[in-house]
Amino acid sequence: MSYTALAIIFFNGVIFHIILTGPLMLFINGNIGGAALVGTQFANAVLFLLIPWVGENWRGGVLIRPVT
Amino acid sequence: MDRNWTDVAIVLFPWIGGGAAIVFLFLLFGTRLLQSEPGSSRWHDRVWLSWLALAIYLLHNVEEYGIDVFGRMTQFPAEICSVLKLPAPPDCPIPAAYFLSVNIPLIWVIAPLAALLSRRHPLVGLAFYGVIFVNLFFHIMPLLAGAGFGPARLPQSFCSYPFQLGSSTRVSAPVG
Numbered sequence A: 001m002s003y004t005a006l007a008i009i010f011f012n013g014v015i016f017h018i019i020l021t022g023p024l025m026l027f028i029n030g031n032i033g034g035a036a037l038v039g040t041q042f043a044n045a046v047l048f049l050l051i052p053w054v055g056e057n058w059r060g061g062v063l064i065r066p067v068t
Numbered sequence B: 001m002d003r004n005w006t007d008v009a010i011v012l013f014p015w016i017g018g019g020a021a022i023v024f025l026f027l028l029f030g031t032r033l034l035q036s037e038p039g040s041s042r043w044h045d046r047v048w049l050s051w052l053a054l055a056i057y058l059l060h061n062v063e064e065y066g067i068d069v070f071g072r073m074t075q076f077p078a079e080i081c082s083v084l085k086l087p088a089p090p091d092c093p094i095p096a097a098y099f100l101s102v103n104i105p106l107i108w109v110i111a112p113l114a115a116l117l118s119r120r121h122p123l124v125g126l127a128f129y130g131v132i133f134v135n136l137f138f139h140i141m142p143l144l145a146g147a148g149f150g151p152a153r154l155p156q157s158f159c160s161y162p163f164q165l166g167s168s169t170r171v172s173a174p175v176g
Helices: A003-028 A034-060 B005-030 B046-066 B075-083 B096-117 B122-126 B128-144 B153-158 B163-170
Strands: none
Touching: A003 A034, A003 B096, A003 B122, A003 B128, A034 B096, A034 B122, B005 B046, B005 B096, B046 B075, B046 B096, B046 B122, B046 B128, B075 B096, B096 B122, B096 B128
């Protein structure tokens, strides 16, 4: 597995935490309601699976080829 | 604040997950069922590592939402409210449904799905280590900064295996 693939894994974790905390701040400040807050977290879980899936299929799987 | 089913669920879910973690740990370390190639090293097996990530996070949930090293129950929501300078639960405005919606879809649905897909989709299978690694940063940094030992720092300290990311560079990843 390439270092780019590891970077995608790390980037995915960062994005997950941004979507984890961003809507919470919006909720606390009264910008969104509880249903929207919960909804963003369901979407976050789906996105969490989607990002590595896309990364894996990017340009025919160039990112996941073993380091040689 | 009125109690509803989410207030009950947030108390129960870490223990249900903890029970599942024990089963997964038995399957991971006591059998070769969760390995892609039974004869090879577990630590270089992306399928096994994917299932391990799930077990780690289920245990992590026990300390965050179950009981921490000081015997405090459901301490993580209380700590979040404290960090954000909000009233302590049950007066904290962050609903229990938020914490459930963060953890249940990701750990009970996406993580097992990712592990099941890991044989053909290594990046998907190992994706959970991204959450673990970033979480490690947020849990360990306050400890290093002298803020003390908070909920979930024990599993993050000893179970998250940041070295897994390094070892995963050696995981062979055949395409197809």
